[in-house]
Amino acid sequence: MLTATPTQPAASNMDAALIPLPASIEPAAGQFTLTGSAGIFVDPPTPELTAIGQYLADRLKPATGYKLPVTAQASSAPAAGGILLTTTGGDPSQGEEGYTLTVSPGGVRLTAYRPAGLFRGLQTIRQLLPAAIEMSTQQPGPWVMPAGVIRDQPRFAWRGAMLDVARHFFSLKDVETYIDLLAYYKLNIFHIHLTDDQGWRLEIKSWPELAKKGGSTAINSDPGGYYTQEQYKELVAYAAARYITVVPEIDMPSHSNAALASYPELNCDGVAPALYTGGEVGFSSFCTSKDITYKFLDDVIGEVAALTPGPYIHIGGDEAKSTKEEDYLVFIQKVMDIVKSHGKQVVGWEEISKAKLAPGTIAQAWASDLVTKAADQGAGVIYSPANKAYLDMQYDSSTPLGLNWAGYVSVPDSYLWDPTTILTGIPVSQMLGIEAPLWSETLRTLKDIEYMAFPRLPGLAELAWSPLAGRNWNEYRLRLGLQGERLAALGVNYFHAPEVDFQ
Ligand code: TNX
Numbered sequence: 001m002l003t004a005t006p007t008q009p010a011a012s013n014m015d016a017a018l019i020p021l022p023a024s025i026e027p028a029a030g031q032f033t034l035t036g037s038a039g040i041f042v043d044p045p046t047p048e049l050t051a052i053g054q055y056l057a058d059r060l061k062p063a064t065g066y067k068l069p070v071t072a073q074a075s076s077a078p079a080a081g082g083i084l085l086t087t088t089g090g091d092p093s094q095g096e097e098g099y100t101l102t103v104s105p106g107g108v109r110l111t112a113y114r115p116a117g118l119f120r121g122l123q124t125i126r127q128l129l130p131a132a133i134e135m136s137t138q139q140p141g142p143w144v145m146p147a148g149v150i151r152d153q154p155r156f157a158w159r160g161a162m163l164d165v166a167r168h169f170f171s172l173k174d175v176e177t178y179i180d181l182l183a184y185y186k187l188n189i190f191h192i193h194l195t196d197d198q199g200w201r202l203e204i205k206s207w208p209e210l211a212k213k214g215g216s217t218a219i220n221s222d223p224g225g226y227y228t229q230e231q232y233k234e235l236v237a238y239a240a241a242r243y244i245t246v247v248p249e250i251d252m253p254s255h256s257n258a259a260l261a262s263y264p265e266l267n268c269d270g271v272a273p274a275l276y277t278g279g280e281v282g283f284s285s286f287c288t289s290k291d292i293t294y295k296f297l298d299d300v301i302g303e304v305a306a307l308t309p310g311p312y313i314h315i316g317g318d319e320a321k322s323t324k325e326e327d328y329l330v331f332i333q334k335v336m337d338i339v340k341s342h343g344k345q346v347v348g349w350e351e352i353s354k355a356k357l358a359p360g361t362i363a364q365a366w367a368s369d370l371v372t373k374a375a376d377q378g379a380g381v382i383y384s385p386a387n388k389a390y391l392d393m394q395y396d397s398s399t400p401l402g403l404n405w406a407g408y409v410s411v412p413d414s415y416l417w418d419p420t421t422i423l424t425g426i427p428v429s430q431m432l433g434i435e436a437p438l439w440s441e442t443l444r445t446l447k448d449i450e451y452m453a454f455p456r457l458p459g460l461a462e463l464a465w466s467p468l469a470g471r472n473w474n475e476y477r478l479r480l481g482l483q484g485e486r487l488a489a490l491g492v493n494y495f496h497a498p499e500v501d502f503q
Contacts, residue, residue, distance in 0.1 A: 045072030079107030098153025158433030160189030166196035214258035251316030282321030
């Protein structure tokens with residue numbers, strides 16, 4: 001059982017505890033105290049801004065016990081005693097996700113050019129309040145925030161986390177809890193690895209056995225499961241309400257045993273293999289020479305594209321060890337055309353870099369410098385180096401969960417790297433950002449997910465959001481230490497890393 005006892009008052013200074021660190025902080029004298037008579041004001045009072053205001057109210061209500069009604073108020077009026085969220089007068093140079101937060105003794109004002117910026121900024125408001133604000137039961141307060149001005153915007157446009165729901169299946173509710181935590185650290189991409197050898201996790205109406213049969217298993221014969229299309233839509237909407245884009249991955253041509261076991265015609269010999277619950281990779285392959293394979297992928301990608309409002313479909317492409325290289329290259333090109341025909345942009349693991357890439361393709365680096373071949377073709381690059389960003393790597397030899405094929409990844413290891421120095425020859429303009437994958441071979445519960453993701457994920461979120469200048473572990477470890485109380489208040493089962501003094 002987790003016992004959280006957040007007793008610490010708000011940080012006395014604005015820059016003491018925030019992760020990710022904002023681009024600029026100007027502390028001022030004094031503080032703002034949120035009281036029971038406070039309101040949350042929005043201008044203009046559109047449904048979208050009202051929903052953002054309500055999201056903030058819902059986060060603040062359990063611990064404060066305050067009503068915090070969300071109402072319209074002109075941004076020209078002082079936010080007397082309350083919190084004003086407005087896009088009126090927002091600065092276009094702050095982009096889609098930037099914001100300015102002004103905390104003064106009389107009130108709090110959050111201004112952004114776009115609603116997404118307000119959503120990111122309200123995470124800063126949460127983190128400026130005492131850690132006990134995240135408790136689910138009423139706490140005594142007082143609810144003070146240090147005064148000052150924060151001007152903030154992200155360094156990278158792609159700030160992602162990936163969850164493997166194929167090796168082990170996680171309920172919609174567990175995935176939503178994870179998405180809430182991504183939102184708290186200002187991530188904007190949730191990549192969901194929906195299919196693999198051990199399980200197919202999304203209902204496909206035109207090929208129903210995929211989920212029914214292919215979804216029935218998980219690694220080590222643990223319980224399987226899948227999301228109905230309705231549930232997947234709910235997940236996408238849940239993420240969208242947090243300004244997070246869902247990137248669905250259908251892994252191919254390898255990592256496909258669950259599909260091959262569900263439909264014999266997808267195999268070159270027409271014989272379905274048995275369902276698979278082991279941990280090997282790279283042994284399966286769609287039959288790249290059969291027309292039915294492309295009809296199948298067109299149907300699947302068509303349904304996934306129709307369910308997914310975001311612009312991306314991830315086609316995997318990794319570890320195709322049992323597909324001949326020349327077949328692999330032709331296969332990837334055909335699949336790119338299919339994805340394009342459904343109006344989406346292709347994302348793939350670094351191995352796709354060997355193929356001739358369609359314009360707009362994004363390659364995801366994980367174990368080598370292969371993505372330089374993609375970058376040479378003009379592709380965007382996402383950085384997920386396994387020895388830094390893989391949340392499924394053990395922290396050290398004593399970690400009870402996780403793998404170690406890329407080595408142990410301590411909390412400092414995961415924080416101390418940068419896309420601009422990890423591979424050479426990739427133009428900065430093509431470095432889209434960072435993603436932290438969490439593979440689930442050894443993970444069975446939400447608590448397991450939390451243990452591996454925290455506290456590494458906040459650091460990766462900071463690498464993706466905050467300016468590079470001035471970054472240093474000794475300063476970061478103090479801020480991370482202060483997050484301990486917040487994570488505990490949120491009920492997160494985080495790893496108490498020995499390098500960090502958690503409060
Ligand atoms: C490599 S990373 C894989 C996954 C495994 C992971 C375990 C990548 C594209 N492929 O299939 O789950 O290692 O860490």
